[in-house]
Amino acid sequence: MGAARRPPAARSAPTIYDVARESGVAASTVSRAFSRPGRVNAETAKRIRAAADRLGYRTNPLARALPTGKTAMIALVLSDVTNPVYFQIIRGAETAAAAAGYTLLLADTQESSLVEREAIERAIPAVEGLVLSSSRMSDSAIRMAAKQRPVVVVNRVFSDVPCVVTDNVRGMRRVVEHLAELGHDTITYLAGPEASWADGMRWRSIREACVDLELRVRRLGPYRPTIGGGLAATADLLAAPSTAVVAYNDLLAIGLMRGLDRAGVRLPQDMSVVGFDNVFGSDFCTPALTTVAAPLRDLGTAAVQQLLGQLRGGTPRTGKPTVLPVRLLVRDSTAQRSRDSSPA
Amino acid sequence: MGAARRPPAARSAPTIYDVARESGVAASTVSRAFSRPGRVNAETAKRIRAAADRLGYRTNPLARALPTGKTAMIALVLSDVTNPVYFQIIRGAETAAAAAGYTLLLADTQESSLVEREAIERAIPAVEGLVLSSSRMSDSAIRMAAKQRPVVVVNRVFSDVPCVVTDNVRGMRRVVEHLAELGHDTITYLAGPEASWADGMRWRSIREACVDLELRVRRLGPYRPTIGGGLAATADLLAAPSTAVVAYNDLLAIGLMRGLDRAGVRLPQDMSVVGFDNVFGSDFCTPALTTVAAPLRDLGTAAVQQLLGQLRGGTPRTGKPTVLPVRLLVRDSTAQRSRDSSPA
DNA sequence: GCCGCCGCGGCAATCGGTTGCCAAACGTTG
DNA sequence: CAACGTTTGGCAACCGATTGCCGCGGCGGC
Numbered sequence: 001m002g003a004a005r006r007p008p009a010a011r012s013a014p015t016i017y018d019v020a021r022e023s024g025v026a027a028s029t030v031s032r033a034f035s036r037p038g039r040v041n042a043e044t045a046k047r048i049r050a051a052a053d054r055l056g057y058r059t060n061p062l063a064r065a066l067p068t069g070k071t072a073m074i075a076l077v078l079s080d081v082t083n084p085v086y087f088q089i090i091r092g093a094e095t096a097a098a099a100a101g102y103t104l105l106l107a108d109t110q111e112s113s114l115v116e117r118e119a120i121e122r123a124i125p126a127v128e129g130l131v132l133s134s135s136r137m138s139d140s141a142i143r144m145a146a147k148q149r150p151v152v153v154v155n156r157v158f159s160d161v162p163c164v165v166t167d168n169v170r171g172m173r174r175v176v177e178h179l180a181e182l183g184h185d186t187i188t189y190l191a192g193p194e195a196s197w198a199d200g201m202r203w204r205s206i207r208e209a210c211v212d213l214e215l216r217v218r219r220l221g222p223y224r225p226t227i228g229g230g231l232a233a234t235a236d237l238l239a240a241p242s243t244a245v246v247a248y249n250d251l252l253a254i255g256l257m258r259g260l261d262r263a264g265v266r267l268p269q270d271m272s273v274v275g276f277d278n279v280f281g282s283d284f285c286t287p288a289l290t291t292v293a294a295p296l297r298d299l300g301t302a303a304v305q306q307l308l309g310q311l312r313g314g315t316p317r318t319g320k321p322t323v324l325p326v327r328l329l330v331r332d333s334t335a336q337r338s339r340d341s342s343p344a
Numbered sequence: 345m346g347a348a349r350r351p352p353a354a355r356s357a358p359t360i361y362d363v364a365r366e367s368g369v370a371a372s373t374v375s376r377a378f379s380r381p382g383r384v385n386a387e388t389a390k391r392i393r394a395a396a397d398r399l400g401y402r403t404n405p406l407a408r409a410l411p412t413g414k415t416a417m418i419a420l421v422l423s424d425v426t427n428p429v430y431f432q433i434i435r436g437a438e439t440a441a442a443a444a445g446y447t448l449l450l451a452d453t454q455e456s457s458l459v460e461r462e463a464i465e466r467a468i469p470a471v472e473g474l475v476l477s478s479s480r481m482s483d484s485a486i487r488m489a490a491k492q493r494p495v496v497v498v499n500r501v502f503s504d505v506p507c508v509v510t511d512n513v514r515g516m517r518r519v520v521e522h523l524a525e526l527g528h529d530t531i532t533y534l535a536g537p538e539a540s541w542a543d544g545m546r547w548r549s550i551r552e553a554c555v556d557l558e559l560r561v562r563r564l565g566p567y568r569p570t571i572g573g574g575l576a577a578t579a580d581l582l583a584a585p586s587t588a589v590v591a592y593n594d595l596l597a598i599g600l601m602r603g604l605d606r607a608g609v610r611l612p613q614d615m616s617v618v619g620f621d622n623v624f625g626s627d628f629c630t631p632a633l634t635t636v637a638a639p640l641r642d643l644g645t646a647a648v649q650q651l652l653g654q655l656r657g658g659t660p661r662t663g664k665p666t667v668l669p670v671r672l673l674v675r676d677s678t679a680q681r682s683r684d685s686s687p688a
Numbered sequence: 689g690c691c692g693c694c695g696c697g698g699c700a701a702t703c704g705g706t707t708g709c710c711a712a713a714c715g716t717t718g
Numbered sequence: 719c720a721a722c723g724t725t726t727g728g729c730a731a732c733c734g735a736t737t738g739c740c741g742c743g744g745c746g747g748c
Binding site for chain 4: 025026027028029032039040041044063065066067068069
């Protein structure tokens with residue numbers, strides 16, 4: 001038998017009025033004692049604070065939010081919580097938010113632009129701003145949201161909405177350089193979701209790098225950005241092999257490696273595979289995946305900090321996106337191109 | 345240049361008063377038209393709804409929350425967002441919450457009971473109830489929270505607070521049966537955090553199962569429930585080997601397997617390793633990990649549904665915990681005990 | 689034909705803070 | 719001692735909804 005019968009919200013917490021009575025001042029004074037330090041006499045403030053402690057008073061964020069609009073909450077909107085790229089992004093965002101006294105409201109849109117739109121609509125009145133990560137919504141829908149609340153977009157670029165992105169260009173360039181050094185002359189890119197801005201960017205980047213370094217590239221896909229997607233890509237790849245494969249992201253790469261392994265392809269001797277993101281698991285799959293380490297945690301932190309900056313009255317910092325640096329992690333899934341393997 | 349200068353919260357949204365004026369009724373009638381269907385005339389309601397649409401009115405959850413206490417939010421408190429066990433729990437919780445029109449407020453406590461306590465204090469006034477997953481707080485601290493708001497605890501048992509747990513007993517029993525069938529007669533358990541209720545439970549369960557099935561057990565640890573923890577456990581294990589190892593969770597098991605691999609131990613021939621949870625990655629590590637599939641997603645869903653039940657006025661359903669079933673997944677990390685390997 | 693009930697809409701108080709404005713009290717200065 | 723400026727605290731309106739209570743008008747019953 002739990003707590004005895006009681007109204008759902010338990011006995012109500014003490015209010016400024018209780019504190020006011022306890023300390024012998026008016027409620028407004030109590031309010032000011034908390035929200036506006038210098039405004040009340042130091043002595044009085046101390047007395048009030050003591051009374052508040054005695055009563056266990058905590059200011060009610062909802063009540064405060066009504067007149068001021070400051071809810072101390074920001075929404076983090078994700079395309080899929082079960083995707084490991086988000087672990088670190090969430091962690092980074094959470095840490096930054098908590099440090100500033102803000103609380104995160106989480107919305108998982110399950111890769112659906114419809115669900116995403118509804119989640120945003122529901123969240124907007126309760127939050128001061130939003131971080132949209134890997135949004136699947138249209139540009140105009142995002143701009144619409146940005147008109148109602150400050151917004152920072154992660155992993156997607158806008159000229160008129162602040163955004164924080166991974167340095168896809170340099171990342172892909174490093175990948176191509178690495179593969180070129182290993183003697184590969186043709187690269188196959190496994191594409192991710194069409195609605196993904198990052199996919200377009202990564203494809204463009206790899207193509208340009210290949211032009212510069214005089215390698216050939218081709219593109220297979222799109223595939224779902226999951227292990228299942230990688231498994232599904234295996235057949236396509238085997239139908240037209242290549243000595244070097246770069247996947248849109250690690251999940252796709254890991255799935256592909258599993259598929260190739262089942263098909264008897266030896267990695268990395270027969271084929272080199274590269275991922276992107278350096279998600280949890282990319283180091284302990286077999287072979288350990290060579291990948292581009294995206295600054296996931298920093299992405300979350302930077303996005304929230306930029307949002308908080310706006311909330312404090314800063315200008316939105318639009319125009320150029322904030323680009324965060326990447327690092328190529330060479331592990332065991334890439335190797336010198338063997339003489340006997342034939343390009344496509 | 346983003347949107348032009350404007351107060352942080354943009355131009356304020358339309359209120360019931362705007363709708364009231366637009367449709368020629370009193371504000372209270374507008375309120376009732378939305379919150380209490382039968383209470384106003386169907387015709388009037390239609391007119392009001394039309395006016396609301398025209399203005400793009402959405403009821404402000406904060407304003408509604410103030411008098412009613414219904415914020416349509418619940419807090420999900422986790423010990424560590426970067427731990428993959430939580431992916432599915434979060435997903436399950438999010439889905440269940442969203443289906444009921446509730447929003448999730450996320451708090452990551454980073455394995456600290458202090459951070460956890462503060463997060464809970466901050467969240468309480470804004471939410472209708474809390475789900476505490478793998479809490480690191482003391483029993484009394486949890487009871488304290490439960491006194492202020494309905495609480496459901498995940499992966500921990502209380503007699504006076506509703507809880508939802510994995511069937512650790514049966515899970516461990518299945519593990520022991522499996523290992524016994526393979527000819528192992530001694531099992532080493534790698535312990536997780538001491539503050540973890542689940543660890544205590546798993547250890548007790550494996551010990552009991554071993555007594556029943558006449559195997560020997562011993563316990564090493566505690567270790568951090570991460571891959572790093574597993575790596576750290578390797579040396580201890582090698583100092584006193586065993587043919588079968590059961591880890592507190594998958595992460596520990598995966599870390600251990602990496603450590604053993606580096607040390608030249610062949611898996612599973614020389615040693616069988618079993619994990620717990622079936623987290624993301626346990627299927628594609630090498631060898632694929634034999635593990636107990638915890639009903640992670642259902643844990644999240646069930647916890648939220650139970651909480652929602654309470655919010656709707658149900659009784660807390662305390663006493664016996666809700667136990668969710670598990671499944672043993674036999675993969676490649678366990679094998680017949682080889683003749684030449686010697687027990688400890 | 690009168691009474692009473694019922695359906696429906698409005699008034700106004702309320703939730704718990706915030707804040708503009710005012711006034712009391714104090715100290716300063718001429 | 720009077721005039722004035724500066725703290726400092728209180729009054730009351732307000733944020734946007736909810737809801738108890740009231741009243742008006744219509745209708746059925748006797």
